[in-house]
Amino acid sequence: MVDSDVELEKVPRLGLRHLQALLLFLGLVVNTTLQFNVGVAVVAMTNATSVNAELPHYNWTEPQKSYVLSSFYWGSALTQFAGGYLCKRFGAKTVLFWGSFGSALLSAWTPQGIYMAGWRAYCAIRLMQGLCQGLTLPCIHQHLANWAPAVERTRLGAFAYTGFDCGNVLAMYAAGMLASSSLGWPGISYVSAALGLMWCLLWLLLGANRASEARCIGRAEQRYIVGDLQRSVRRERKLAIPWRGIFTSAPFYALLCARCADTWGLATMQAELPAYLNGVLGLEMHSNAFFSALPFLLMWAMCYVYLIIADVLLQRRCLSLTALRKTYNSIALWTPAAIMLALGFVDATQKPLALALVTLSVGVSSAATIGSELNTIDLSPVHASILSGISSTFTNLVAMLTPLVVGVLVKHPTERSEWQLVFSIAAAVLFAGNVIYLIWGTAETQPWNDNESKSEAGSDFEDAKLEIAAEPTYKKT
Numbered sequence: 001m002v003d004s005d006v007e008l009e010k011v012p013r014l015g016l017r018h019l020q021a022l023l024l025f026l027g028l029v030v031n032t033t034l035q036f037n038v039g040v041a042v043v044a045m046t047n048a049t050s051v052n053a054e055l056p057h058y059n060w061t062e063p064q065k066s067y068v069l070s071s072f073y074w075g076s077a078l079t080q081f082a083g084g085y086l087c088k089r090f091g092a093k094t095v096l097f098w099g100s101f102g103s104a105l106l107s108a109w110t111p112q113g114i115y116m117a118g119w120r121a122y123c124a125i126r127l128m129q130g131l132c133q134g135l136t137l138p139c140i141h142q143h144l145a146n147w148a149p150a151v152e153r154t155r156l157g158a159f160a161y162t163g164f165d166c167g168n169v170l171a172m173y174a175a176g177m178l179a180s181s182s183l184g185w186p187g188i189s190y191v192s193a194a195l196g197l198m199w200c201l202l203w204l205l206l207g208a209n210r211a212s213e214a215r216c217i218g219r220a221e222q223r224y225i226v227g228d229l230q231r232s233v234r235r236e237r238k239l240a241i242p243w244r245g246i247f248t249s250a251p252f253y254a255l256l257c258a259r260c261a262d263t264w265g266l267a268t269m270q271a272e273l274p275a276y277l278n279g280v281l282g283l284e285m286h287s288n289a290f291f292s293a294l295p296f297l298l299m300w301a302m303c304y305v306y307l308i309i310a311d312v313l314l315q316r317r318c319l320s321l322t323a324l325r326k327t328y329n330s331i332a333l334w335t336p337a338a339i340m341l342a343l344g345f346v347d348a349t350q351k352p353l354a355l356a357l358v359t360l361s362v363g364v365s366s367a368a369t370i371g372s373e374l375n376t377i378d379l380s381p382v383h384a385s386i387l388s389g390i391s392s393t394f395t396n397l398v399a400m401l402t403p404l405v406v407g408v409l410v411k412h413p414t415e416r417s418e419w420q421l422v423f424s425i426a427a428a429v430l431f432a433g434n435v436i437y438l439i440w441g442t443a444e445t446q447p448w449n450d451n452e453s454k455s456e457a458g459s460d461f462e463d464a465k466l467e468i469a470a471e472p473t474y475k476k477t
Helices: 016-036 038-047 062-090 092-133 136-147 150-179 184-206 219-238 243-247 250-279 285-315 321-343 348-373 375-379 384-409 416-440 459-470
Strands: none
Touching: 016 038, 016 092, 016 136, 016 150, 016 184, 016 219, 038 062, 038 150, 038 184, 038 250, 038 285, 062 092, 062 136, 062 384, 092 136, 092 184, 136 150, 136 375, 136 384, 150 184, 150 250, 150 285, 150 348, 243 384, 250 285, 250 321, 250 348, 250 375, 250 384, 250 416, 285 321, 285 348, 321 348, 321 375, 321 416, 348 375, 375 384, 384 416
16 A cells, blocks of 8 residues: 555655765766776777876777777677566666676776787776676666656656766766876776776665665655555556567657667767867877866756756646657757757867767757657556666667767878768758657656556556646656
């Protein structure tokens, strides 16, 4: 039974559910840093930018660099779906810990591997890191679904996902500063590994799969969370995964298109921005680090702006959740698409304009967190980790393909015309992905979320529908 008599005034405004969101935020920070510091590292180890002259540097070709940049996704694409299943089987705490722990250990071993076997070893290590981290993203979705009451899902989910943006800032700026310090490019791997291991310790001590399993949680907060989520928890245990419903769902395919398009645009910037700034604009490592990080710093800040506006719009019922999702996703995809087309016509003599366009293009794209990132939980709160695993498998394939395409198109990193083609392709993908989402996307919970018959579900089914209709923000994550 749902605890309908919970005294909301006794529920703490800052409680264990917020601590879990903070842990997810920090976990995304370190995992994103482990994932995306490679863009800076490759530039550093091939351009002899470190002040430590004793460190080796390498003459890797552009195709070899593209293999290094994409190899993470070779592994990640293989384990995203498995991550969703393992999360439901063993819980988010266990799977998220081992995925992050393995990635951190591999990062610590990266320099030694490169010393022994060059770019091939780097590819192998990145592939194994991808296998580890591919397990983690479905856990983020499921952990949010287990801890966030419906009315707080937008707030807690969007906050947790800003860890991606903070991690991007660290991956670009801190990695660039480390590369140009006495630690050199190996320092990027060692520091990233240390951050990952520290987070794993925090997660072991403070993480909990569900409010019902948590220690040191107040009775009022526990009843508030469990009472709101217990229908989904109960049904999640006994419902089979509705494969047919998922793979015949037009809204889910629309979500896949939106996520793949967003990934193509963002992966182009995350992996290739340091190379573009160094090749076309001629920025050295210190400047490159700052200007590579600046777009992601704006992206991080804009997340909170978008979140505040979304909260106001939903609370005042100015927009339905579906309309809000589509509006935000249009901002996140179509604005960068237009900017990328313009960016292809800017050369080294217009550095301030180029930097402004790059910063704005990445900065506004954080609207995709509210626009489509959390849409998996709208469609099916019960099977959120499964949907996330499927979605992440496809987005990782896209992210794997992007550097390879750039490696084919960009033979001379200083040639603006080659980058123009890269940005034009990204713009076309962003535009098309959002068109599909606008036509078929929705934030309505799908019928296959709960495949029990009405006779079996009884009044619980009706109550759930009434709860969702009563408060639009409940349909969030």
